[in-house]
Amino acid sequence: MRAILVSKWTKVAIFIFCLMPFGDLVWRIIKSDLGANPVEYLQHATGDWTIRFLVFTLSITPFRKLLRLPDLIRFRRMLGLFAFFYVSLHFLTYLGPDQSFDLSAMWKDVAKRPFITVGFAAFVLLIPLAITSTTGWIRRLGGKRWQLLHRSIYVAAVCGVIHYYWLVKSDVRKPLFYGALVGILLLWRLGNWFFKKGSAVAAKLSAQRAPANSSQ
Amino acid sequence: MLIRKAPDLTYADITPRSVYLDRRKFLRAMGLVGATAAAGKGLFDLAWPPETALAATQFSGLIKSPFSTTEKQNTLNDVSHYNNFYEFGSEKSDPAKNAQNFKTSPWTVSVEGEVKTARKFTVDEILKLAPLEERIYRHRCVERWSIVVPWIGFSLSVLLKLVEPTPKARYVAFQTFYDPRQMPEAKYGGIDFPYVEGLRLDEAMNPLALLCVGMYGETLPPQDGAPVRMVIPWKYGYKSIKSMVKIRFQEKEPPTTWNRYSSSEYGFYSNVNPNVDHPRWSQAKERRLGEIFTRNTVIFNGYGDQVASMYNGMDLKKFH
Ligand code: HEM
Numbered sequence: 001m002r003a004i005l006v007s008k009w010t011k012v013a014i015f016i017f018c019l020m021p022f023g024d025l026v027w028r029i030i031k032s033d034l035g036a037n038p039v040e041y042l043q044h045a046t047g048d049w050t051i052r053f054l055v056f057t058l059s060i061t062p063f064r065k066l067l068r069l070p071d072l073i074r075f076r077r078m079l080g081l082f083a084f085f086y087v088s089l090h091f092l093t094y095l096g097p098d099q100s101f102d103l104s105a106m107w108k109d110v111a112k113r114p115f116i117t118v119g120f121a122a123f124v125l126l127i128p129l130a131i132t133s134t135t136g137w138i139r140r141l142g143g144k145r146w147q148l149l150h151r152s153i154y155v156a157a158v159c160g161v162i163h164y165y166w167l168v169k170s171d172v173r174k175p176l177f178y179g180a181l182v183g184i185l186l187l188w189r190l191g192n193w194f195f196k197k198g199s200a201v202a203a204k205l206s207a208q209r210a211p212a213n214s215s216q
Numbered sequence: 217m218l219i220r221k222a223p224d225l226t227y228a229d230i231t232p233r234s235v236y237l238d239r240r241k242f243l244r245a246m247g248l249v250g251a252t253a254a255a256g257k258g259l260f261d262l263a264w265p266p267e268t269a270l271a272a273t274q275f276s277g278l279i280k281s282p283f284s285t286t287e288k289q290n291t292l293n294d295v296s297h298y299n300n301f302y303e304f305g306s307e308k309s310d311p312a313k314n315a316q317n318f319k320t321s322p323w324t325v326s327v328e329g330e331v332k333t334a335r336k337f338t339v340d341e342i343l344k345l346a347p348l349e350e351r352i353y354r355h356r357c358v359e360r361w362s363i364v365v366p367w368i369g370f371s372l373s374v375l376l377k378l379v380e381p382t383p384k385a386r387y388v389a390f391q392t393f394y395d396p397r398q399m400p401e402a403k404y405g406g407i408d409f410p411y412v413e414g415l416r417l418d419e420a421m422n423p424l425a426l427l428c429v430g431m432y433g434e435t436l437p438p439q440d441g442a443p444v445r446m447v448i449p450w451k452y453g454y455k456s457i458k459s460m461v462k463i464r465f466q467e468k469e470p471p472t473t474w475n476r477y478s479s480s481e482y483g484f485y486s487n488v489n490p491n492v493d494h495p496r497w498s499q500a501k502e503r504r505l506g507e508i509f510t511r512n513t514v515i516f517n518g519y520g521d522q523v524a525s526m527y528n529g530m531d532l533k534k535f536h
Contacts (some may be wrong), residue, residue: 035297
C-alpha cells in the first residue's frame with residue numbers, strides 16, 4: 001500500500017482525476033452541450049467541485065489517522081489547490097457573465113447579498129492558503145504559524161456550506177449533505193484535539209513530551 | 217378583437233404527430249375495447265415504455281395574437297428540458313425525466329366557489345370554448361432567467377365569464393394536480409403540495425392571462441404543465457400554475473405556495489419588478505436562456521401598457 005501511495009504515478013493519476021471535471025466542462029463547451037442555461041451549468045458545476053474538493057482536502061488528515069496511512073499527506077496540497085482552482089473558475093463565472101466584469105457592481109453585490117458575501121469570504125480566505133502552499137512558504141512561516149494560517153480552510157469550508165444553504169430555494173438536501181460532511185470532518189478534529197490534550201496531560205505527568213504532530 | 221366561432225375541435229381531432237406511437241389510439245382503432253383493451257393495455261405497458269405514448273399532438277388553424285412579441289423564441293428543447301416543476305424534482309433537468317409517465321388524460325378542471333354555475337370541464341370541453349390562439353410571450357422566472365415561448369390557448373376570462381362569478385368573488389384560486397404516487401420526488405421539494413396559486417379577479421380577467429393548452433404548435437409536454445395550465449406573463453413564473461385541476465372563486469385572498477414557504481421572498485402579487493429585489497438577490501437583471509450576459513429586467517416584464525393600471529396607487533414594494 002505504502003509503495004502505491006508514494007509512487008510518482010499515483011500522484012500523476014490523481015492529478016488527472018482532479019482535472020477530469022474541468023475536462024468535462026471544456027468538452028461540453030466545445031460540443032455546446034451545457035443545457036438550456038450554459039452559464040448556470042458552469043457556475044453550478046464549478047461550485048459543486050469546489051465544495052467537493054474542500055471536503056476531499058479536509059478528509060486527508062482523518063483518513064491518515066484512521067487508516068494509519070500517513071503517506072496520504074502527499075495528496076493534500078494538490079487537493080487543496082484544486083479546490084482553489086475550481087473556486088477561481090466559479091468566481092470567474094460570476095464576475096464575467098453575472099457582473100459583466102464590472103468591479104464596482106460586483107462590490108455592491110458582494111456587500112448586499114449575504115449568500116455572495118459568505119461565498120466571497122470563503123474565496124478570499126483560500127487565496128493566502130493557495131499562495132503559501134509551497135514548501136518554501138512553510139519554511140518561511142515556520143510549521144506552527146503555517147499550520148495556524150491554514151486552519152482557515154475550516155472557516156472557508158463552513159462559509160462554503162452556508163453559501164450553498166442560502167442560495168437554494170427550498171430543497172436543502174444537498175447543502176445539508178455537504179454540511180454534514182464538513183461537520184463530521186471538523187468534529188473529528190475537535191474530538192481528536194480533546195483526546196490529544198488529555199493524552200498530553202497524561203504524557204506530561206509521566207514527564208515525557210508527546211511528539212508534535214505535523215498534521216492538523 | 218378575436219371574436220370568432222369556436223371550432224368544433226376535440227382532443228382526438230388534433231392531428232397526431234406520430235399515430236403509430238400512440239398506443240391508446242392504436243388500441244381504439246383496432247377495436248380492442250373492454251376487457252381485451254384493459255388486458256392488452258397492461259401487456260403493452262409492460263412491453264412498451266409508456267413515454268412513447270405521450271408523443272405530442274399538433275394543433276392546426278391557430279390564430280395569431282396581437283399580444284405576441286417578435287423577440288427571438290427559445291427552442292422547444294430548451295423550454296421542455298429546463299423546468300421548475302417541484303412535483304417532479306427540484307433540479308431543472310428533473311421534470312423532463314420524471315414527468316414522462318404523468319397521466320394527463322382523462323383530466324377535468326373543477327370550477328367552483330363564488331359562481332352561479334359551478335361545474336367541471338374536461339380538456340375537450342375547454343378546447344371548444346374559444347378559438348385557439350398562438351401567443352408569443354416573454355416569461356420571467358424569479359430566479360433571474362427568462363424565455364420567449366409561443367404558447368397556445370385563449371384568455372382565461374372566456375372561461376371565467378361562462379361560470380358567472382357572484383358579486384362576492386374578488387379572488388381566483390388555482391390548484392395543481394397532486395398525486396404522491398405519480399410524483400414521488402415532490403416530498404423532497406421543501407414546499408407544500410398540492411401547489412396553489414391565486415390572482416385578484418381583475419388580474420384573472422385581464423386578457424393577457426392565458427389559459428394555456430399547448431406550445432410550439434403542439435400539446436404541452438407533461439413537464440411544462442400538461443394538459444392545461446395558466447400563463448401570466450407579467451408575473452414571475454411560479455404564478456403561472458401548471459397541470460391545473462381546480463379554479464375557485466372566493467372573497468378572501470387565497471394562500472399561495474411560495475408565499476406560504478417564505479412571505480418576505482415571494483409576495484402574493486409577484487409582479488415582475490426590477491426595483492424590488494428578492495431578499496437574497498437582485499431582480500434588476502435577467503439572463504435570457506441561450507445568452508451569456510444579462511439584460512435589464514423591465515417592470516411588469518414589459519406588459520405595463522396592458523396591466524399597470526390595475527395597480528394604480530398601490531405600493532408595489534409593500535404588495536410585492
Ligand atoms: C469556497 C467558496 C465557494 C464554494 C464552496 C461555493 C459553492 C457553490 C455551490 C455548491 C453552488 C451551487 C451549485 C449547485 O447548485 O449545483 C454555488 C453557486 C453559486 N455561487 Fe458559489 N461557492 C463559493 C464561492 C463563491 C464566490 C466567491 C462567488 C461569487 C462572488 C460565488 C457565487 C455563486 C453564485 C452566483 C452561484 C449561483 C447561484 C444561483 O444559481 O442562484 N460562489 N456555489
